[in-house]
Amino acid sequence: MRSKKSQTVLARLxxxxxxxxxxxxSSALKxxxxxxSSWKGRDSTPYSLCVEIAQARGISLDWLLLGEGPVLRLSTAGNASEQTQETITxxxxxxxxxxxxxEEDRNAIQHALEEKRRLREMELKLSEMASILSTLQQLRET
Structure with missing residues (x-):
């Protein structure tokens, strides 16, 4: 993405x-x-990165890139019909x-949610590794 508003995209990130x-x-974006720093110097943020983050976090690309519309991506017609009224409420x-x-409380909650997501990912990886280790141990014993 190339625009004079690249700094605002980084602020929204x-x-x-x-x-x-x-x-x-930079750490959060890996x-x-x-x-x-080079993105800031070139006044350019990679579009593919913005798309990836928007998809992963359910963020509206219009909001992320342009600052327009709601922050969260609106459900598509197919997804909306699958959601129960209780979930929507x-x-x-x-x-x-x-x-x-x-804003401070929002950031704290968002940080906690992101940390929870990271922990779940780590638990899944740990479970996968334990399964692989168990399989390797069984192969070694035979």
Whole structure:
């Protein structure tokens, strides 16, 4: 993505990753600080990275790139029909409560949610590794 508004895209990336500094953003994006610095210097943020993050986090690409519309991606017609009314009501309640929070509390909650997601990913990897180790031990014993 090439635009004079690349700095605002990076600011929105900080917002959705719950980071405040360039160093913490580069860590959250899994790029080197030098890479992030070069993006800033060129006033360019990779479009593919923005798409990947938007998809992974359910963020609206319009909001991330342009600052327009809702932050969260709206459900497609197919997904909306699969959701139960209870789920929709719960999401709307959470969203309403979210809007009442100050920015510091939002960042804290977002950070906790991201940490929870990372822990789940690590637990899954650990489980996979334990399964592989068990299989290797069984092969070694035979």
């Amino acid at each position: 900080k917002q959705i990753t719950g980071t405040k500094s360039d160093a913490s953003l 790029v080197s600080p030098q890479t992030l 719960r999401e709307n309640t959470i969203l309403a409560m979210w809007r009442l929070l100050n």
